[in-house]
Amino acid sequence: xxxxxxxxxxxxxxxxxxxxxxxxxxxxxxxxxxxxxxxxxxxxxxxxxxxxxxxxxxxxxxxxxxxxxxxxxxxxxxxxxxxxxxxxxxxxxxxxxxxxxxxxxxxxxxxx
Amino acid sequence: xxxxxxxxxxxxxxxxxxxxxxxxxxxxxxxxxxxxxxxxxxxxxxxxxxxxxxxxxxxxxxxxxxxxxxxxxxxxxxxxxxxxxxxxxxxxxxxxxxxxxxxxxxxxxxxxxx
Numbered sequence: 001x002x003x004x005x006x007x008x009x010x011x012x013x014x015x016x017x018x019x020x021x022x023x024x025x026x027x028x029x030x031x032x033x034x035x036x037x038x039x040x041x042x043x044x045x046x047x048x049x050x051x052x053x054x055x056x057x058x059x060x061x062x063x064x065x066x067x068x069x070x071x072x073x074x075x076x077x078x079x080x081x082x083x084x085x086x087x088x089x090x091x092x093x094x095x096x097x098x099x100x101x102x103x104x105x106x107x108x109x110x111x112x
Numbered sequence: 113x114x115x116x117x118x119x120x121x122x123x124x125x126x127x128x129x130x131x132x133x134x135x136x137x138x139x140x141x142x143x144x145x146x147x148x149x150x151x152x153x154x155x156x157x158x159x160x161x162x163x164x165x166x167x168x169x170x171x172x173x174x175x176x177x178x179x180x181x182x183x184x185x186x187x188x189x190x191x192x193x194x195x196x197x198x199x200x201x202x203x204x205x206x207x208x209x210x211x212x213x214x215x216x217x218x219x220x221x222x223x224x225x226x
Binding site: 004035040041042043045048058090092094096097098099100101102103104105106108 | 121144146148153154155156157158161202204206207208213214216217218219
């Protein structure tokens with residue numbers, strides 16, 4: 001059974017803190033994605049990676065960075081968390097960039 | 113530009129009634145089309161997908177969807193809704209064109225009343 005796991009289900013951080021969200025997939029997928037989900041806005045792509053050490057900006061990359069040192073792991077970094085980054089963060093992986101995506105359970109981040 | 117539109121933000125149906133969730137897309141070539149479901153507090157799960165061939169596709173949990181190229185639509189249907197179907201549903205469009213990123217609609221939240 002395919003699996004995408006995210007390091008935390010819930011996270012509370014303070015403004016200005018550096019935040020790391022981790023995502024691991026066990027399907028040997030080339031592509032991995034980070035989305036944020038806000039009510040009424042659907043899923044918005046933050047960054048994606050199509051290979052180890054490769055990354056591309058999505059639609060809303062500002063305030064975020066990513067790291068992919070190993071094929072199975074894709075990290076999202078908030079360099080200095082702000083209250084407007086309070087959101088649900090979803091990680092996904094896929095074989096091809098336009099193909100079926102497999103999602104983790106999400107991390108609900110609250111920035112105070 | 114490519115886009116996906118789900119015209120209904122939320123829909124309420126009675127348990128046992130039929131369901132249709134609408135999805136329209138804009139894409140220059142034949143797309144890959146998906147429906148995902150998200151239960152409260154969970155990630156998204158694939159319900160069904162269309163890549164090619166038969167335009168009526170069957171998915172999990174008794175759902176089906178029909179690709180209509182002339183209408184640029186991919187509506188999701190279920191003949192009889194169960195209370196456990198209450199969730200948010202996302203339509204998405206993808207492609208095998210190199211570098212194309214899947215685009216998701218804004219979602220339709222389904223409420224089921226007893």
